Structure formats: C-alpha cells, structure tokens
Amino acid sequence: MSSQDSARYDIVLFGATGFVGTLTAEYLAAHAPENLRWAIAGRSEQKLQRVREGLTTIDPALKDLPLISADVDDPAALRELASSTRVLATTVGPYITYGQELVAACADSGTDYLDLTGEPEFVDLMYVRHDARARETGARLVHACGFDSVPHDLGAYYTVQQLPEGVPLRVDGFVRAQAMFSGGTFATVLTGFSRGRQTLAAQQDRRRQEPRPVGRTAYAPVSAPRYAKEVDAWALPLPTIDPQVVQRSARALERYGPDFRYRHYAAVKSLPVALGSVAAMGTLFAAAQLPPARRWLGERVKPGEGPDEQRRAKSWFSVRFVGDGGGRRVYTEVSGGDPGYGETAKILAESALSLAFDDLPDTAGQVTPAVAMGDALIGRLRAAGIRFRVAAAR
Numbered sequence: 189m190s191s192q193d194s195a196r197y198d199i200v201l202f203g204a205t206g207f208v209g210t211l212t213a214e215y216l217a218a219h220a221p222e223n224l225r226w227a228i229a230g231r232s233e234q235k236l237q238r239v240r241e242g243l244t245t246i247d248p249a250l251k252d253l254p255l256i257s258a259d260v261d262d263p264a265a266l267r268e269l270a271s272s273t274r275v276l277a278t279t280v281g282p283y284i285t286y287g288q289e290l291v292a293a294c295a296d297s298g299t300d301y302l303d304l305t306g307e308p309e310f311v312d313l314m315y316v317r318h319d320a321r322a323r324e325t326g327a328r329l330v331h332a333c334g335f336d337s338v339p340h341d342l343g344a345y346y347t348v349q350q351l352p353e354g355v356p357l358r359v360d361g362f363v364r365a366q367a368m369f370s371g372g373t374f375a376t377v378l379t380g381f382s383r384g385r386q387t388l389a390a391q392q393d394r395r396r397q398e399p400r401p402v403g404r405t406a407y408a409p410v411s412a413p414r415y416a417k418e419v420d421a422w423a424l425p426l427p428t429i430d431p432q433v434v435q436r437s438a439r440a441l442e443r444y445g446p447d448f449r450y451r452h453y454a455a456v457k458s459l460p461v462a463l464g465s466v467a468a469m470g471t472l473f474a475a476a477q478l479p480p481a482r483r484w485l486g487e488r489v490k491p492g493e494g495p496d497e498q499r500r501a502k503s504w505f506s507v508r509f510v511g512d513g514g515g516r517r518v519y520t521e522v523s524g525g526d527p528g529y530g531e532t533a534k535i536l537a538e539s540a541l542s543l544a545f546d547d548l549p550d551t552a553g554q555v556t557p558a559v560a561m562g563d564a565l566i567g568r569l570r571a572a573g574i575r576f577r578v579a580a581a582r
C-alpha cells in the first residue's frame with residue numbers, strides 16, 4: 189500500500205476558481221460517482237466559496253464540499269495539498285510561472301498529478317527535475333491532459349491500433365477547430381512565445397538525460413506546408429506540444445512498431461485563410477518578444493475570462509488521422525465540441541477519474557496520457573461524447 193492509498197481525498201482540483209477550473213469542477217459535480225471523495229482548492233477562500241455555491245445548483249449535497257486554500261508561493265501548503273489526495277489535477281497556469289513547486293510536491297509524496305499545460309519548456313524541465321523521483325515514489329506525472337494533447341495523443345494511439353503490428357508506421361494528424369481563447373490560455377501562449385531560448389535549453393537538458401528506446405525509432409519532424417489531398421485541405425505544420433507527446437507515447441509503447449513517424453498539421457480549406465493564419469501567428473510571435481507589446485496584448489483578454497456558454501456551444505474540433513503501414517491505409521477521426529474549455533474540462537476530469545479508479549497499466553514518472561491511461565481513457569471519453577471512429581480503411 190502506498191502512502192497515497194490512505195489519503196483523505198481521491199481527487200483535488202487546484203485552480204477551481206479559474207475559467208477552466210470552474211468548468212472542470214462543474215463537470216465533476218455533474219458526473220463524478222457518488223462515492224468520490226473530492227475537494228476544490230485555490231488561493232482565495234472567498235472565491236472557492238462562490239464556486240461551491242455554484243456547484244450546489246448542480247448537486248445540493250455539494251454544500252459541504254471541502255475547500256482548501258493554497259497559494260503557489262507557499263511550498264508548505266502545496267506539500268500538504270499534494271499529501272491530502274491520491275490525484276491532484278491543476279489548472280493553475282501559465283505552468284512555467286506557477287506550476288513547478290506542485291510537480292515537485294506530487295513527485296515527492298507519490299501523488300498522481302495532471303495538468304493542462306501545452307508548454308514544452310515546462311514539461312521538459314519537470315522531466316529533468318522530477319521524473320526519477322516520481323518513479324521512486326510511484327507518482328504518475330501526466331501533463332497536457334486537455335485539448336492539448338489528449339485528442340492527438342489518443343487519436344494517434346487509436347490509429348496505430350487499426351494498423352498491422354511489427355511494421356514501420358506513418359501517421360499524419362490534421363486538426364480543424366472553431367473556438368476562442370480564454371485569458372489564461374492567451375497569457376500562457378504569450379509567455380511561451382517569449383521564452384524561445386529557455387525552451388531550447390530545457391529540451392537539450394532533457395535529451396541528455398532521457399534514454400531512447402533500443403532497436404526502435406519514433407520521431408515527429410516538422411514538415412513544410414503542403415496541399416494534402418488526402419484531407420482536401422492546406423496542411424500547415426502546427427508547432428504545438430502535441431507532436432512531442434505523440435512521439436513520447438510512440439517511444440514508450442512497442443505497439444507503435446519499429447519505426448514510427450508522426451506529423452502534426454492544422455488543416456485549412458482555403459489558401460487565403462491559410463496565409464492569414466500564418467501571418468497572424470507570426471505577428472503574435474514577434475509582438476511577444478517585446479515586453480511592452482506583450483503586456484498590452486495580455487490586457488486584451490484578462491485571466492479568469494473566456495468564451496461564454498453560447499459561444500462555447502457553437503465551437504467544435506475535429507482531428508483527422510491518416511495512417512499507413514504494412515500495405516494498409518486507415519483514416520480515423522477524433523471529434524467533439526468546444527475544444528479549449530468544454531471538452532478540455534471534460535478530458536481533465538475524466539483523466540482524474542481514470543487515474544483514481546481505472547485498472548491501468550503499471551507506470552510511474554512522467555508519462556503521456558496514452559501511456560498512463562490509453563484504452564481506459566478512450567472508453568471514458570467516448571462514453572462522455574467525444575467521438576473516436578474509423579472513417580475508412582483499405
């Protein structure tokens with residue numbers, strides 16, 4: 189029995205007062221099993237009380253839901269938070285700014301940890317600093333448990349399962365989405381864009397430390413924009429964390445075969461929209477390098493704000509995968525509603541429930557969603573309305 193088996197809670201949600209945090213708390217309130225022992229945490233007791241009041245409209249029994257006050261600047265409070273629960277899910281970001289101590293606390297206390305980061309620098313740093321300790325204590329550190337990167341990671345995993353075993357495999361993912369940013373996401377993107385040098389340094393530190401699989405290769409190259417007739421759209425390379433996560437799953441799991449390649453794209457139907465997207469991203473990246481411009485941009489969408497319910501109801505995503513290997517080609521798709529918030533809250537909550545209750549492979553240390561939860565999480569997400577399907581095969 190690990191020390192965490194005797195913890196007071198099954199799940200603690202840290203950051204429950206934020207935009208995605210509140211949606212995640214609402215999801216748990218509506219869908220968690222009755223016997224779930226859970227609590228919400230944040231830095232302001234008053235705000236937590238307001239969130240709890242909101243939750244009682246979903247389930248009146250939640251009037252007694254425990255509240256835990258903790259600030260990220262108080263390492264002792266974070267350690268207590270980590271020791272109080274079997275699974276800690278955090279939406280307190282940007283993670284490079286606010287998240288480091290909590291990962292340390294979970295790795296030390298053997299607590300399973302989940303977050304929503306899409307920040308490669310943070311994930312690489314956490315690997316370098318805490319993977320070994322988490323392996324000792326048995327903690328599973330699972331980053332990127334939202335739209336970044338679960339539909340892509342599990343979608344590639346699902347696609348691989350439709351292809352023959354033991355042969356070289358090629359999978360391309362094409363993302364389409366209609367959605368809006370929250371203040372927290374916008375702040376995180378701006379922070380990430382301004383930290384190119386640090387991101388590269390963290391990546392190099394990780395490379396020096398992380399063992400590679402023996403006798404197998406798995407890689408995720410950035411490729412040039414192209415017209416992809418297989419999805420009838422312009423394919424623009426997407427420099428998100430997703431291809432790195434897919435590559436890590438492929439390195440960890442034999443099922444991806446002896447030689448695996450994943451390429452990740454945004455799929456855009458019209459050429460002017462494709463060119464406009466590249467120009468807009470380039471401008472945002474350039475502006476993020478200048479502190480005054482970054483501050484000005486950061487004030488356009490404030491932390492805690494995000495798209496309203498009406499807007500979220502109209503949002504959607506679809507990731508199409510084209511997989512080739514052993515003479516077979518398969519087309520698959522993962523799709524759902526509002527990617528950034530509704531579905532992200534659902535994915536984070538279902539991941540927390542999966543770590544707490546599912547019969548999962550025996551893993552520890554920094555692990556991807558596919559490696560930690562694979563089939564069990566696909567099953568949960570399907571039951572919760574996210575579609576995984578084989579569109580065609582030959």
Ligand SMILES: NC(=O)c1ccc[n+]([C@@H]2O[C@H](COP(=O)([O-])OP(=O)(O)OC[C@H]3O[C@@H](n4cnc5c(N)ncnc54)[C@H](OP(=O)(O)O)[C@@H]3O)[C@@H](O)[C@H]2O)c1
Pocket residue numbers: 202203204205206207208209230231232235258259260261279280281282283286304305306332333334335336337370371372373374376377490491492493494527528529532
């Ligand atoms: N993976 C994905 O696909 C995905 C999707 C959406 C969002 N995200 C990421 O999720 C994160 C949260 O986004 P959001 O829109 O929910 O942001 P948000 O509304 O700004 O929420 C941030 C949360 O962090 C808390 N916080 C800030 N400073 C703190 C401190 N010193 N101590 C304790 N708590 C503190 C805030 O508490 P207060 O309420 O007290 O201010 C709030 O609860 C961002 O990093 C975003 O990029 C990822």
